[in-house]
Amino acid sequence: KSIYRNEKINLSNDRFEWIDTLFGLPEAVMYTTLVDWSDRQTGTVAYDKLFGDIRTAIDEAHRDDTLKSVIKADLASFIVKDPLLGESLHKFRSSGKKLFLLTNSLYDYTAQVMSYLLDGERKAYPSWRNYFDIVIVGGAKPAFFNELRPFVQIDPANGEPITNGEIKHLSRDKVYQGGNVVAFEQMTGIKGEQVIYIGDHIYGDILRLRKQHMWRTAMVLQELEREISVSDRLEAQIKDLELLDRRHRNLESEIDFQTLRVKKIARILDDPATTPPLRARLEEERKAMRTTIETLRQRANLMDAEVDSLDQRIDRAYNTHWGSCLREGNENSRFGEQVNDYADLYTSRVSNFGPYSPLRYFRAPRRPMPHEI
Template identity: 60%
Template sequence: MRRCYTIPRCMRASSYDLEREFGALMGDVAREIEVSRRRRVFCNRNLRMDQIELIGFDMDYTLALYHQPRLEQLSIDLTLQKMIANRGYPEEVRALHYDPHLAIRGLVVDRKLGNIFKMDRHCHVGRVYHGKRRLSKAERIEHYRNQRIRLHLPRYVWIDTLFALPEAAMYMTLVDHFDATGRQVDYDQLFQDIRDSIDEAHRDDTLKSIIKRDVGAYIEDDPKLAETLHKLRSAGKRLFVLTNSLYDYTDAVMSYLLDGKRHAYPSWRNYFDYIITGGMKPRFFAERVPFEEVDLATGEVIAGRPVTRLLRGHAYCGGNIYDFEDMTGVRGERVLYVGDHIYGDILRLKKAHVWRTAMVVQELDAEIEVSERLDQQLKDLELLDRRRRNLNAEIDYESAYLKSLTRLSEECAAAGRDELRRRVDEARAHSRVMLDKLRARLRMIVEEVDALEESIDRAYNPHWGAVFREGNENSRFGEQVSDYADLYTSRVSNFLYYSPLRYFRAPRQKMPHEV
């Protein structure tokens, strides 16, 4: 099929390398089977890119991917500094080791008991830690299986962004430390102090001012991002930025990522038709906050100037989806929004509106790498699971058979049928032997499954296993990605490997009775 592209007016410059541009535009689009799994865009719900007119992007953890360990250490250092200086925590907590592997996305903090747990898609609590100690099955059942967990209550906090991982890692470490030293601590207040301190570091610009001074130390330079955005524009798509970050920080990060990367785009602003900072998502999708224009020179809001239309080359603050659709003239399923926050970018948008959604899950790179490396072990685990199910079925049958023989033997004794009873008892003895053998085989397989599951889990994360799985089920986070993100991938530049007119098709899903 012939591909047609429109070259934007901003690209029609004599200095532009037209030969190179033509080669890039007319180059063959890779087929999905040729795209490595780590670079693929995965589809939960069919989406036709040829029907998408407007594509929006969040910035943090979407267009801009952070060097996560470095950013987490900075967040922890600043949080501890404020906890010690402003909330009376002892200096000793600064010297503790805060292991980044203690937290992944999709965990839930129980502020009342000082626990952190992971749930599957049915909201079943799979594993729980108090500090760094994993709770036993009996403790888990006692705390979380006798009543429904209502996650909307203030007692629980959902760790659903990469920005929130330091909170969970610090909470586990400090709970463990204070318990070990015998210091009385209010677990609820401890978490509140951690959250307030890290929020303060964001709010007073302490964190972002450090990042702005050395953006390259904290932000990944994706060499394919500019080419990806250019390819989408060349296919006639309009692009916009919608981020909660304010303009000064957005300008610093986006300048680092895009300025000077292509001749046709002198500034990062040239890639986008609309720029919205300080968007206050998810309020942007629910309330009618007015748009305000931003002074590009100062980064400050221009007071007293009502915004009645969105102009290319300008930047805005606040706003709402209703006015945005009115001013752009594009509505509903003609808009694709790409973000990283399962709640603020994806879930709230999807529940209230019909924009299409794509989620950037930065951890997907590492998860796929582990899955590929453990491919044979994962296949072995699946085979052992099938054998376990078959053995359970055989044991159930043999147990029912033995019960029937036992009842028949009692009836023979009551009726005085000694010869028949002798034959029934021989069959009972044989059935018991068979049942013992089946149970022994099952114990061996269960031990093998448990050991293999533990080994596989530790390869993903030594405490929590895979982000998208909990036991045999999708994790709650994984299920939300499946339910609310039409597409998901590890980075925006993965769209470069697909036609801008691509028809993304979701795989056929089977119910258990269809397998």
């Protein structure tokens, strides 16, 4: 506490690495495992270089298809299939919405994953491509949102580019690679708040897009279902924590009030014009107030310890290491702040939109400022 309350922590410093996307988790696990192993060995270890080597290795596994080849060989072991996804996409299409797929993955991997998720789910859609009006692979997000890379048509049979000049129209029966948001809006005539973009990467999908463009965004946060489940299970304890916190604030207010009264009495006692009888009575009153203040402070300290203990138990119920991914004590976590600031909506899966009318306009609840509470 002495460090974090007295020193400004620069989170952009090279000493810090973010673990706020699913890509960061394997890096963190490998790093902590190798640090534990290295600490048991002789010699010195350059821990910053160790992390850099891990990141380089993971990046290479992505580039050379090492990782994706393992996933493609056994999709069911790595990808959770949502049985309501096809129905939800069909509902959007039936209401006149146009759907597009934008992914950083290249076509061969995209086709296998999407086939696993959607092929055969509905008779009207023999292939996953039938659900989408536009398919864009190799989008290189976030570059798709802040650079002007050209669209390239590719051959679905082999993933190779088809050389036919500049792309001037995005067709339903073709597959494209690369591209950029400006050209996408120009060719489709759809822009700004007419688009809701659903993604699961806070930087690549949500933050960069919202900072530079007016598309609406929806963040898919798979941890949300567990967060809600834990919150429901601990509802009574969370309410107890809120009650304790409120009582603790009331105690602090009472301590402040009594302290002000003691100071006011002290000023009267310092006045030479104060009569002896009044001085004696005020001395007794000040002594009683000081006893009251000490009692209140002891109660506040006990309550503070009880609040900390309950808060830690609740945090560990979400995750034994870092608690809720969306909250930190009474405030939002940094990740929670990013979701709150840049995602117009957030949900655990696309099919959660299914029960709502496709014409539904979602409005944020009114959030009071502290002075309004």
